[in-house]
Amino acid sequence: MARKSGSHAEITGPKVLKAAERLFARHGFAAVTMRQIAAEVGVQAGALYLYTRDKQSLLADLMLAHLRELLAALPAPDPDPRAALEGFVRFHILHHLSRRDAVFVAYMELRSLNPENFAAVEELRRAYEDHLETIVQRGMAAGVFRPRDSRLATLALIAMLTGVTTWYREGGRLLPEAVAEQYIALACDTLGAGAGQSRS
Amino acid sequence: MARKSGSHAEITGPKVLKAAERLFARHGFAAVTMRQIAAEVGVQAGALYLYTRDKQSLLADLMLAHLRELLAALPAPDPDPRAALEGFVRFHILHHLSRRDAVFVAYMELRSLNPENFAAVEELRRAYEDHLETIVQRGMAAGVFRPRDSRLATLALIAMLTGVTTWYREGGRLLPEAVAEQYIALACDTLGAGAGQSRS
DNA sequence: GTCTATAGCCCGATAGAC
DNA sequence: GTCTATCGGGCTATAGAC
Structure with missing residues (x-):
């Protein structure tokens, strides 16, 4: 397993994605330069191109990976509509609070995607919306x-x-x-499933 | 009132703001260049600096003008809490649908503001949130x-x-x-003011 | 008030040394 | 796998002609 000095592919690859996610979330895709990402990772700008074809792919890969994770982690809906809604809301809130950067990028940078990547991202987003709509319709x-x-x-x-x-x-x-509990109460009431909240 | 050929300050000024708003909303502040804005207006890039100190001021002026308009147009709350909520929701939806570009910029480009402009914008946004919270608290x-x-x-x-x-x-x-009517029903239910929706 | 031209800088991406 | 160096180009903002 001898390895050349300065060879850290297994570490650098994920670090590039994490750095890009962080910077895109804070400053926006267009405002972030490849040199900034490289500095955050601790390499020179040219080295980034060992891990991504270009800046656009970096963004698309981040967004697609996040949405695929989101869909894969989605809990199977409970047969009881109210319980299904509760499960979805808790999942959504906890997931969104624990992956803030990824969520922020996925919501804010749609317009920075080229048409092909945009279509791919929209398809996944649509699937996520449809999942909730199914729960709503069953409850109706x-x-x-x-x-x-x-x-x-x-x-x-x-x-x-x-x-x-x-x-x-x-x-x-x-x-x-x-926070999740409060949003569960709000969501139940929003759908008219009432008694979700108390006055205490 | 003789005027030099090529002199159109009274027209060009607002056109610059409108063009910037449109382009910032579509592509994002950082992705839009002064040359693009100038082209949309129909002048050369240098001429823009007769109407704005720099690109950052263009953004801040847009956002502050929008939020001030929003606050100024806010209807006085009805004494009845439910009617006050209805009035707010209708206003919010109709305003947001009729000023999409301005709304989009105001929500998406907070991170593109420098600290002073950010603070000024946040203050106005906070006042808007407080207006709704007052309605909610009166209803409670x-x-x-x-x-x-x-x-x-x-x-x-x-x-x-x-x-x-x-x-x-x-x-x-x-x-x-x-759309406003549907959101009114959803908002009433969300606050537990019930019976906002029907099943038909 | 608008233009042309440009200063000074930074960009994304690649080439080739190590 | 990473670095240094660089190509070709675009950027904001300003200067000076008209």
């Missing part, structure tokens, strides 16, 4: 949820839940699990 | 709304409502007024 069929329009309610819910990333600060007054 | 005091936490519910509501800009397409199946 069961008479538990009563939104006027399942699609609009689904998109409204996802926007509401995802908004948590814009205000939540680590070390704030609420732990992620407590 | 009146026993009409029952969220567990007024701040969290306020931020969740704003995220839900603002999300309309990500999916609404002009010429789609719903007119803005119909």
Whole structure:
């Protein structure tokens, strides 16, 4: 297993993606330079091209990997609509709070993707939305949820839940699990499944 | 009133802001060049500097003008909490659908602002959130709304409502007024003010 | 008020040494 | 696998002609 001095491919590859994710999330894709990414990793700019074809691929790979992870980690819906909604909301909040950079990039940099990559990302996003809409529709069929329009309610819910990333600060007054519980109550009420909240 | 040939300050000034707004919304602040803005206006790049100190001021002026307009146009809350919420939601949805570019820039380009401009923008945004939170709290005091936490519910509501800009397409199946009505129902239910929706 | 021209700098990506 | 050096080009902002 002798290895040339300066050879760290197995380490550098993931570090490049992590550095790009961090910088894209903070400053935006267009504002970040390959030299900045290289500096964050601790290599020279030219070395990045051993791990990515170009800057655009770096962005697309990040977003696709994140969305595939999200879909793969999605819990199977409980047969009970209310429990299914609870499971989805808890998953969404906890996942989004633990992967803030990836989430931020995936939501903000759609316009930085070229058309092919955009189509691929949109397909995955659509699948995620459809997953929630199925839960909503089952609840409507069961008479538990009563939104006027399942699609609009689904998109409204996802926007509401995802908004948590814009205000939540680590070390704030609420732990992620407590935030999830509050959003579960809000989501149940939003769908008209009532009694989700208390007044205490 | 004789005027030099090529003198169009009263027209060019606003055109610069409109062009910048359009391009920043579509491609992002960092990805747009002064040459692109100039081309959209129909002048050369150097001429832009008659109307703005630099690119950063262009962005800050756009965002501050939009938020000031938003606050100035905000309707005074109805004494009845439910009616106040309805008024706010209708205003928010209709305003956001009619000023999509400005809204998009104001939400997406916070990170492109320098610290002073960021602070000024955040102050206005905070005032807007506080306006809604006051409505929520009055409803709680009146026993009409029952969220567990007024701040969290306020931020969740704003995220839900603002999300309309990500999916609404002009010429789609719903007119803005119909969209507003649906969000009103969702918002009422979200706060536990119930019976906002029907099943038909 | 607008133009042309340009200063001074930084960009993404590649070539070739080690 | 990483570095240094560089190509070709685009950037913001300014100077000076008209």
